[in-house]
Amino acid sequence: MKKLPILVAAILLTACGDKKNEQQGPPPPTPVTAVKVTKGNATYYEEFPATVTALREVEIQPQVSGNVTGIFFQDGQHVSKGQKLYTIDAQQYRATYDQAVANLNVQKANLNRAQKDATRYNTLAEQDAVAKQLVDNANATLEAAKMQVEAAQANIRQVSTNLKYTTIYAPMEGTIGISQVRLGSAVAPGPTPMNTISEDNPIAADVQADASYIARFATLQSKSGVVRDSTLMLQLPDGNLYKYPGTVRIIDRAVDPQTGTLRVRVAFPNPGKTLKVGLNANIRVKNSTGEPQLLIPYKAVTEQMSEYFVFVVGDSSKVTQKKVTLGARINGNVVVKDGLTEGQTIVTGGTQKIKDGGKVSIRSEE
Numbered sequence: 001m002k003k004l005p006i007l008v009a010a011i012l013l014t015a016c017g018d019k020k021n022e023q024q025g026p027p028p029p030t031p032v033t034a035v036k037v038t039k040g041n042a043t044y045y046e047e048f049p050a051t052v053t054a055l056r057e058v059e060i061q062p063q064v065s066g067n068v069t070g071i072f073f074q075d076g077q078h079v080s081k082g083q084k085l086y087t088i089d090a091q092q093y094r095a096t097y098d099q100a101v102a103n104l105n106v107q108k109a110n111l112n113r114a115q116k117d118a119t120r121y122n123t124l125a126e127q128d129a130v131a132k133q134l135v136d137n138a139n140a141t142l143e144a145a146k147m148q149v150e151a152a153q154a155n156i157r158q159v160s161t162n163l164k165y166t167t168i169y170a171p172m173e174g175t176i177g178i179s180q181v182r183l184g185s186a187v188a189p190g191p192t193p194m195n196t197i198s199e200d201n202p203i204a205a206d207v208q209a210d211a212s213y214i215a216r217f218a219t220l221q222s223k224s225g226v227v228r229d230s231t232l233m234l235q236l237p238d239g240n241l242y243k244y245p246g247t248v249r250i251i252d253r254a255v256d257p258q259t260g261t262l263r264v265r266v267a268f269p270n271p272g273k274t275l276k277v278g279l280n281a282n283i284r285v286k287n288s289t290g291e292p293q294l295l296i297p298y299k300a301v302t303e304q305m306s307e308y309f310v311f312v313v314g315d316s317s318k319v320t321q322k323k324v325t326l327g328a329r330i331n332g333n334v335v336v337k338d339g340l341t342e343g344q345t346i347v348t349g350g351t352q353k354i355k356d357g358g359k360v361s362i363r364s365e366e
Contacts, residue, residue, distance in 0.1 A: 029361040032350035034313055035300075037340050039292035044330040045284045047235070050205040052279040054198035055249065055267060058172055063165035064088060065188040068181050075178040079197065083170040086194060088187065090166035097159045104152035107145070114138070114145035174199045175273070198277055203270040204249060205234055207283050208261040214251070216285070217264050221248035232266055234275075235282040244269040246283070287328065294336040298329060300348045310340070311347040311354060313362065319347060321356040 070087035073079055121138040124130035170176070174197045181187055181194050209217060220231065234242035250265040266283055268275065301324070302309050308326050311319040327335030340346070347360065354360060 029317055029359040030350060030354050031363050032347045032354065032360045034345050034347050034349075034360075034362045035297065037294055037296055037336070037342055037344045037346060039342055040295040040333075042291075042293040042295065042328070042330065042335050043286060044328050045286055048207040048209055048283045048285070050207045050234070050266070050281050050283045052203060052205050052275050052277055052281060053265070054174075054200070054277050055202060055204045055265075056172060056174070057196060057198040057277075058174075059193035060085065060168060060171075060195040060197065061193050062086075062088065062168070062187040062189055064093065064162050066090075066092070066166065066186070068183055068185045068187060071179060071183060073176055075176070077176060078200075079170045079174065079176050081170055081173045084167060085170055085176070086168040086181075088166040088168070090163060093159065093163040093166055097156070097163050100152065100156045100159045104149070104156055107148040107152040111142075111145040111149050114142040118142040168194070170197060172197060172199065200273055200275075200277075201270040202267045203275045203277070204265045204267045205246070205281060205283055207264050207266065208256075208259065209264050211255050211260055211262055214255075214262055216287075217248055217251055217262075220285075221251060231286045233284045233286075234266075234268060235284055237279070237281060241284070242268065242275070242281075293327070294340055294342060295330070295333045296336055296340070296346060297348050298332055298334045300346050300351070301326070301334065302351055311351055311356075312340070313345040313347060313360060317359050317361065319354055319356065319358055319360055 066088040068086055069089050072084045072086070079085070118138040118141070121130055121135045125132065125135045177196045177198075179195050180192065187194060230245050232246040232248070234246060236242055246266040246268045248264060249267040252263040252265075255262045296310065300310050302311075308324050309321050310324055312322050313319055322339050324339030325337040327337045329335075345362075347354065350360075
């Protein structure tokens, strides 16, 4: 009988707890920020590291040995095709040439004498007035003399070529670099160039593009002769854009198996010679479908196991988690390829506090 007050107290306490729970009711809606899904301009830029390079470049190599006796340009100046650049001491090559000419004259004299002897002996042979052996010897001497003349002429061609190489001319028009040799320097054929000439207008920038971009660059190359707009722009090291747009000039023949990239060469006008070979920059490639696409703030997207989701606000302010397929990011927005329709409302702030099926109250963003 003494336990009855305790039992009554427990029943009363339980009843009070149930009444308290009934008074609390469902949890209040979670405050979030949201926006409507709209279509917008899906133009964006992709950037590729680039190195400025010459479309054409020629190294000036000595073809003969000797000392430099003349330099006929200023370092860094514009040179014309055929302009004289260097001279190499020609004395020994001129002397060799003179000697070869003298030898040719001797061989021609020998040929003339052999021709006369052969003619005379063949005339006597027709009269049966000379031994056949003498005729054969005369004819053999004539053939040998002819070959000696041919050998002397070949030698002249060789030594005259060497003499010609003592004067070096510009093989193309362009800008010449700083000379690697001075007056009196000894030079010889080898791997070290005396100088380099590069074409500076137009000039190019090389990029290493992922193989997935081959089709994109191939399309741009096919339009290079027709369209020149801001699709391809060069971003300079100071962040400014170069004022002239580029065109795809060359796509390399094969993908590098080590890196999986393909070299693409983009040409730019360079009338002011402001772009220099070796400059590091970025190529900006504009991408646009030409049609409006669904755009949402990227902050509305949550990622789970490499899949992307957004919370869509539906009837009765309940949210539903939707899987979406994303496209390119454009500043703070992202293109939605699949999973949403225009006009839907999605949560942009407070996603970490809500779950599928929960209720929300939409507040304006600060």
